Amino acid sequence: MSEVIIIGGGPAGLAAAIECGKLGMPARVLEMDHCVGGLSRTVNYKGYRFDIGGHRFFTKSAEVQSLWEETLDEDFLVRPRLSRIYYRNRFFHYPLKPFNALAGLGPIESARIMASYLTAKWGSSRPEGDSFEDWVVRRFGRRLFEIFFRTYTEKVWGIPCSEIAAEWSAQRIQGLSLTKAVWNALRPGPGGTAIKTLIEEFHYPRFGPGQMYEAFTGRARRMGGEVLMEREAVRIDWRADRIEAVWSRDADGGLERHEGSHFISSMPITELVLRMEPRPPEEVVQAAKALGYRGILTVNLILNRERMFPDTWIYVHAPEVRVGRIQNFKNWSPAMVPDPRHTSVGLEYFCWEGDDLWTRSDASLIDLGIREMQSLRLSEPADVLDANVVRMPKAYCLHTRTYSKQMDILRRFLAPMSNLQPVGRAGMFKYNNSDHSILTALYAARNIAGAEYDVWRVNTDCTYHEEGRRPESQ
DSSP: OOSEEEEOOSHHHHHHHHHHHHTTOOEEEEOSSSSSOGGGOEEEETTEEEESSOOOBOOSOHHHHHHHHHHHGGGEEEEEOOEEEEETTEEEESSOOHHHHHHHHOHHHHHHHHHHHHHHHHSTTOOOOSBHHHHHHHHHOHHHHHHHTHHHHHHHHSSOGGGBBHHHHHHHHTTOOHHHHHHHHHSOOOSSSSSEEEOSEEEEETTOHHHHHHHHHHHHHHTTOEEESSOEEEEEEEETTEEEEEEEEOTTSOEEEEEOSEEEEOSOHHHHHHTEESOOOHHHHHHHHHOOEEEEEEEEEEESOSOOOSOSEEEEOOTTSOOOEEEEHHHHOGGGOSSTTOEEEEEEEEEOTTSTTTTSOHHHHHHHHHHHHHHTTSOOGGGEEEEEEEEEEEEEEOOBTTHHHHHHHHHHHHTTOTTEEEOSHHHHTOOOOHHHHHHHHHHHHHHHTTOOOOGGGTTSSOOOTTEEEOOOOO
16 A cells, blocks of 8 residues: 555646655655646657747746756756737737837827726725736826736636636736836846745746656655556545545546545546536535636647747737637757757647637637738748647636635545645646746645645745746846
């Protein structure tokens, strides 16, 4: 019997396995796919490497930073960041730089934005609701919300901004305001690592985030842990106060029962509950079914151009195209592209599993990506040498205005199970960055050894996710 059974071989699950190894506790990881990393995997297509979305490595946690650095050493690069918003055929820096934004929008629109901002801050019609829209309008004004927040946010989530929980915006952009952005533009700090800054540099593995989590896998195995691939957790046996076993199904359909004294789960919490036997109470089942996830698919293009745009990635706010974000992988790391004469980009489309984008053929999606790159004046069809498509279900937890009620039900149901700890983004239905997910996993492993961390408190009182310390150059 393995002492600890870990469901999921993403950043959280693998970090938990490493920590269990350090603590002398044997662990077995069950990963449903053929590769590790989950959403943070790196896809290798004919030597060209593509992320599923961009994955910067930055953290305020010294121990997470140390874990990353000791795992990859000199392959953990420091990379410059340039990200911009594409809107009305213009590029605007993001995080927003007021003078760049106002110059691009022109004096009339700029005056409207400032009037809207002043009204939101001190006017009598200041919104008091609890949605993402209300939160952003209070902080930036309605005009800036309509220009720089609504279109992209609704592309990502597929629902109106008025239905998205304000809690999500508070997590993602807490501490950032128009006045703070102006202050940062007017008073840039001195160089060095001591000041907090809107992230201008970040760490990144030489061969993409998948390199990190493949290395995590090697470390876990060397510490005596098992990492089993193509083992989907299809049933969780439980009784009133504990988990008894997890059943996995392999690629050939074979079932295996995994018993353990402790269980750490990074699988989607909704799937965890819905796969429990005996069936949980109906209220719990309905709460799990009410929670949703957005999927993402990436159209990856290999282009016969040595250089493209200077950005690491671009947010596409233009409503006339469906692409939401474009990654320029050569600017993440030159090693992502094996031929220096070429460039590779990843076009990200946010969708629902089963919708018209998700069910399109790869050829149709590649054609869409090529046409949209042309319409955005970023490349021509003749530039494209090759392409592929990657689909990732349940990539993002959907935080509607009512999601917390369903989560309260699930947490009350799971709380008595003393040997189960959910961790990670999907496992906790929290919009964690990878460092937060890893930290929940480290704490969970230590709890098994006798510590008393509250993993649910990770990433509850953090400041703005884009803020941090400049990484040390290596």
